[in-house]
Amino acid sequence: MLSKAHIRLLRPHQYIKNLFVFAPLFFSFRFFEPELLFQVTLAFISFCLVASSVYIFNDINDVNEDKKHPEKKYRPLAQGLITPKQAYVYMSVLLVSGLGLGLALDLRIFFILVIYSILNTIYTLKLKHVAVLDIFIIGIGFVLRIFAGALAATVEASMWIVLMTFLLALFLALAKRRDDVLLAGEGRDVRKCIDGYTLDFVNVSMIIMAAVTLVCYILYTISPEVQQRFGSGYLYLSAVFVLLGIMRYLQIVFVDQRGGNPTQEILKDRFLQVTVTCWLLFFLVLTRT
Numbered sequence: 001m002l003s004k005a006h007i008r009l010l011r012p013h014q015y016i017k018n019l020f021v022f023a024p025l026f027f028s029f030r031f032f033e034p035e036l037l038f039q040v041t042l043a044f045i046s047f048c049l050v051a052s053s054v055y056i057f058n059d060i061n062d063v064n065e066d067k068k069h070p071e072k073k074y075r076p077l078a079q080g081l082i083t084p085k086q087a088y089v090y091m092s093v094l095l096v097s098g099l100g101l102g103l104a105l106d107l108r109i110f111f112i113l114v115i116y117s118i119l120n121t122i123y124t125l126k127l128k129h130v131a132v133l134d135i136f137i138i139g140i141g142f143v144l145r146i147f148a149g150a151l152a153a154t155v156e157a158s159m160w161i162v163l164m165t166f167l168l169a170l171f172l173a174l175a176k177r178r179d180d181v182l183l184a185g186e187g188r189d190v191r192k193c194i195d196g197y198t199l200d201f202v203n204v205s206m207i208i209m210a211a212v213t214l215v216c217y218i219l220y221t222i223s224p225e226v227q228q229r230f231g232s233g234y235l236y237l238s239a240v241f242v243l244l245g246i247m248r249y250l251q252i253v254f255v256d257q258r259g260g261n262p263t264q265e266i267l268k269d270r271f272l273q274v275t276v277t278c279w280l281l282f283f284l285v286l287t288r289t
Contacts, residue, residue: 009087011052013264018051020165025149042104053095056091139167142165203254214242214243245279
């Protein structure tokens, strides 16, 4: 029977990132086709399994650093609730299960999961200590989710979805680095790549990513092919919710001095939840009319 420590080891709250697997299906307006929805759901599960194995490997590798972190010190391995040997077993089972499910779905999805695993392994061992490159690796991980979702849904991953996903991932990753920079300023031991970041650099970079993401989204909504697919010229109005969500997250980061854990912020911030819900409903109303 799984204990709370075992469940926390999997980091299920991070599974919200894997919802990007559903993006190609959603933007292709075929969300109500049961067979495709089932296929994409299986792809989502496979990514969750592999992602958990990656998180466990990261915790094993960073256990000594995590013990010094104000929040990460409560992770099961850092607390000593689970031994590294046990963690390796869980990691192996999750990795094999996730890859096996991906292989059963599509050989190409299997290879995407393999690339995701290898990329994150290298990231954990080396690349997360290289400033700027570390956040780009995170962005690529989100793009891989998009491609896997497109293959599962048998649709094409449009350049707009890929660009917006990558830019949004960079924006959120920078928010996490900003939190590390603040901790470093307090004399905390943080990852080596923080030496390549300053508060001013991160702040400016976040503003740039926020602006470029919004512009990219607006260009998507007014592109002729998208308007033709929707059969409506009012899609651009949904940019209001995107702007609202971005500004709210900037408020969380700059005013509330939070944002180190984007998934937690989304899961507990009612403002963001309502904004995302309104954005989804706006899309659904347009596609059903």
